[in-house]
Structures are given as structure tokens and as C-alpha cells.
Amino acid sequence: MSLSDPVRPGHRPAPSLVVRSRPADDVSEALMDHLPDGTGLAWVRRGEGHVGWGAAAKLEVAGSNRFAEAQAWWKDLVAGAVVRDEVGVPGSGLVCFGSFGFTDADPSELVVPEVIVGRRGGTAWVTTISPASALPPPPELTRYEPEPVGQVAFADGSRSGTDWSGIVADAVRRITAGELDKVVLARDLIALAPEPIDLRWPLRQLAAAYPNCWTFSVDGLIGATPELLVRREKGLITSRVLAGTIRRTGDDAHDLALAASLARSSKDLEEHEFAVRSVADALEPHCKSMNVPETPFVLHLPNVMHLASDVAGVAANGASALGLAAALHPSAAVCGTPTDVARDLIGEIEGMSRGRFSGPVGWMDAAGDGEWCIALRCGQADPADPTRMRLFAGAGIVAGSDPEAELAETNAKLVPMRDALGD
Numbered sequence: 273m274s275l276s277d278p279v280r281p282g283h284r285p286a287p288s289l290v291v292r293s294r295p296a297d298d299v300s301e302a303l304m305d306h307l308p309d310g311t312g313l314a315w316v317r318r319g320e321g322h323v324g325w326g327a328a329a330k331l332e333v334a335g336s337n338r339f340a341e342a343q344a345w346w347k348d349l350v351a352g353a354v355v356r357d358e359v360g361v362p363g364s365g366l367v368c369f370g371s372f373g374f375t376d377a378d379p380s381e382l383v384v385p386e387v388i389v390g391r392r393g394g395t396a397w398v399t400t401i402s403p404a405s406a407l408p409p410p411p412e413l414t415r416y417e418p419e420p421v422g423q424v425a426f427a428d429g430s431r432s433g434t435d436w437s438g439i440v441a442d443a444v445r446r447i448t449a450g451e452l453d454k455v456v457l458a459r460d461l462i463a464l465a466p467e468p469i470d471l472r473w474p475l476r477q478l479a480a481a482y483p484n485c486w487t488f489s490v491d492g493l494i495g496a497t498p499e500l501l502v503r504r505e506k507g508l509i510t511s512r513v514l515a516g517t518i519r520r521t522g523d524d525a526h527d528l529a530l531a532a533s534l535a536r537s538s539k540d541l542e543e544h545e546f547a548v549r550s551v552a553d554a555l556e557p558h559c560k561s562m563n564v565p566e567t568p569f570v571l572h573l574p575n576v577m578h579l580a581s582d583v584a585g586v587a588a589n590g591a592s593a594l595g596l597a598a599a600l601h602p603s604a605a606v607c608g609t610p611t612d613v614a615r616d617l618i619g620e621i622e623g624m625s626r627g628r629f630s631g632p633v634g635w636m637d638a639a640g641d642g643e644w645c646i647a648l649r650c651g652q653a654d655p656a657d658p659t660r661m662r663l664f665a666g667a668g669i670v671a672g673s674d675p676e677a678e679l680a681e682t683n684a685k686l687v688p689m690r691d692a693l694g695d
């Protein structure tokens with residue numbers, strides 16, 4: 273095991289853990305069926321991934337050093353753990369789930385569950401993790417049936433749609449005046465349910481409707497994101513960059529024509545190029561060789577289509593998946609170009625706190641391999657009122673952006689969560 277990420281002196285001590293992963297033959301095809309309640313952790317794509325519950329260890333952290341602190345904590349935790357992994361696939365053994373705030377002020381966390389149930393390439397397993405020296409036996413796997421959410425109402429979040437369009441118009445003026453090239457502006461929408469929301473219900477809907485996205489759940493933040501910030505697996509680094517979006521109509525022939533127009537749209541290609549550059553520049557110091565596609569492809573999702581580029585590289589150093597995510601965040605896909613100017617403008621005009629929306633969300637193993645996506649197409653359960661969730665969506669603004677079209681784009685991006693809640 274080698275992690276060459278920085279260790280900060282004086283960081284929080286991590287507990288000693290005992291970990292055991294064993295093959296299991298009673299794992300459901302739908303991993304999320306095993307979550308005993310709505311507070312569980314999840315990372316699922318195309319039926320593979322892992323879900324977990326309980327907290328054998330947890331780090332809550334904020335500030336500009338949050339990534340370094342989290343890496344130092346994880347490095348300590350890994351060093352002190354006794355791991356018996358009888359499965360040996362990505363996701364087995366000692367694994368943490370995590371979710372990071374968009375800004376330095378927003379809270380971030382890493383969680384190591386007590387139980388993990390996973391499936392990968394035909395292998396299913398159960399991992400038990402305990403802070404004590406005596407490891408409990410693996411639990412009997414139960415399948416649960418969550419209750420539907422009921423009739424959900426939606427209300428404006430921090431801004432009405434009209435006010436948000438005005439903010440976009442302001443950003444276009446500032447871009448045209450030469451202050452910056454691109455800024456990503458987001459808005460929120462409040463979902464109000466008649467009863468406390470069992471997060472397993474929307475999670476299950478998301479995983480079924482968006483199998484090509486990563487369906488995630490970390491501490492009340494749930495969603496199905498199409499954007500892979502970074503994956504590190506056995507020395508290979510990959511990232512899927514998305515920027516440039518068009519809504520789908522539901523008519524396949526028309527959608528194909530729209531996809532062709534997206535691939536030719538100079539406004540979207542420019543917006544996309546900013547995002548690809550920011551990822552390639554951040555990964556370059558960590559890669560021996562890199563493949564950055566010259567032209568994007570069109571990614572078809574049920575609600576929208578995106579310009580997409582898969583960037584790949586061979587790891588040049590021991591930077592962990594989280595270290596790479598830290599180097600990439602915030603990419604131009606969720607912040608803008610130049611980064612500092614865009615970040616300041618977001619703070620000045622967006623008018624809300626993003627929390628963990630548009631921050632890295634994912635998982636990592638003891639070797640530092642893992643996957644971190646960008647927390648998009650998601651909602652945050654209200655910790656003070658379990659009948660409420662805040663849903664988020666944003667759009668990249670460049671000189672050629674039309675505020676009404678950007679508002680419509682955010683509405684299309686809110687569809688996955690609205691539908692999952694049963695709208």
C-alpha cells in the first residue's frame with residue numbers, strides 16, 4: 273500500500289479497524305434493496321457497485337484544507353487497519369464513501385460503514401468493519417421494500433426562476449465585458465412531501481431510470497450523476513467531462529437531429545472546451561501519458577443530451593483518487609473559467625449555498641483507487657425536516673447564453689430528482 277498524498281501534522285486520530293470481505297451468494301440484483309433504512313450509503317451503476325450502512329469511522333471536515341485532511345485521516349486509518357479481503361475486486365476490502373462541499377465553507381465527510389454489500393463483474397460480497405478487535409459475523413441479508421413518497425409539492429428555493437434568469441443575464445453581461453469566459457450558475461428547488469421521505473424510494477427510482485449514471489447516497493445527499501470527475505484503478509486514470517447540454521423531446525428522430533445540432537453548436541463546443549481543458553491541465557502533472565479527445569461525443573440520457581469527452585491517462589505518481597479529485601475540483605464544468613474569477617462571481621451573484629451539490633462524491637479503497645463523481649442531478653434531505661429536500665441544478669454560462677434557455681436547461685436537469693420523488 274502506498275499513498276503519497278500529503279499528511280498534515282496534527283490531524284485527527286483515526287480508530288483501528290478490523291475488516292473482512294467474504295463472497296456472498298444471497299446478494300440481491302438490486303443492491304439498494306439491502307439498505308435497512310434511508311440513511312444508508314450507496315454507489316451503484318448498471319447494477320454494480322456497493323451499498324453500506326452504519327459508521328465504523330467518520331470524518332467531518334471543512335475549510336481549504338479539507339481534501340488534505342481527509343487524505344491524511346484515510347492514510348492513518350488504512351495504516352492502522354487489519355484487512356482480510358477474500359474477494360479482491362475494486363470495492364472489496366476497506367472502503368470509505370465520501371462527499372465534499374463545493375466551497376471551503378461547505379461541510380465535507382468521509383464515512384466507513386460497518387457493513388458493505390457489493391457486486392462487481394459477477395462477484396458479490398459482504399464486508400464487515402468494526403472498530404473493536406472482535407469482528408462480528410456477517411449479517412443476514414434482508415430485502416426491504418421502501419414506501420413511496422406520496423404527492424410531492426415543489427416550491428421556489430433561494431430564487432424564483434425569473435430572478436435566476438436575471439442573474440444569468442447579469443453573468444452574460446460580465447462575460448461580454450471581458451471579466452471572465454464562463455461561469456456555472458445553479459439554483460435550487462424545494463420538494464415538500466406529505467410524510468418523511470424514505471430516501472431508499474427515490475434512490476431505487478434513480479438507479480432504475482438512469483442505469484448509466486452513478487446513483488449515490490451519502491449522508492442525506494442523493495442523486496444520479498452522469499459526470500465522473502476521476503476514477504483511479506490499477507494505475508489507470510479516467511475522467512468523463514460533460515458540458516454543453518440540450519433537452520430531449522421524447523421523439524427519437526427529433527432527438528437525433530438535436531444531437532447533431534449540439535455537436536455543431538459553437539456556443540456548446542466552446543463551453544465544453546473550457547471544461548476539458550480544466551480537467552486535462554489538472555491531471556497532466558499526475559499522468560505519464562494522456563489521451564484527450566479532440567472532439568466530444570454526444571451522451572444520451574433519458575432527460576438531456578450532453579457533449580462528453582473521456583480523458584484517460586497512465587498514473588505517473590501515487591496520487592490517490594481523492595488527491596486527483598482535489599486537484600480537479602472545481603472543474604470548469606461546475607465553476608467556470610478562469611476558476612478564481614468564476615468562483616468569486618458565483619459567491620457574489622448565485623444567492624445560495626450549494627452545500628455538497630457540485631462537489632466530489634464517491635468512494636475510495638485502501639490502495640487509494642476509487643471513483644469520485646461530481647454531485648449533480650441530486651437533492652439534499654433537510655436534516656431538520658425529513659419531509660423536505662433541496663433539489664439542485666446548474667448550467668454553464670458563456671457569452672452566447674440565453675437566460676431563458678439556461679432556465680429551461682436547469683428544469684430539464686431537475687427532472688431525474690422530481691421524477692424519482694414521484695412528481
Ligand SMILES: C=C(O[C@@H]1C=C(C(=O)O)C=C[C@H]1O)C(=O)O
Binds near residue numbers: 456517685
Ligand atoms: C451544473 C450541472 O451540470 C453541469 C453543466 C453542464 C452544462 O452546462 O451543459 C453539463 C453537465 C455538467 O457538467 C448540473 O447538472 O446541475
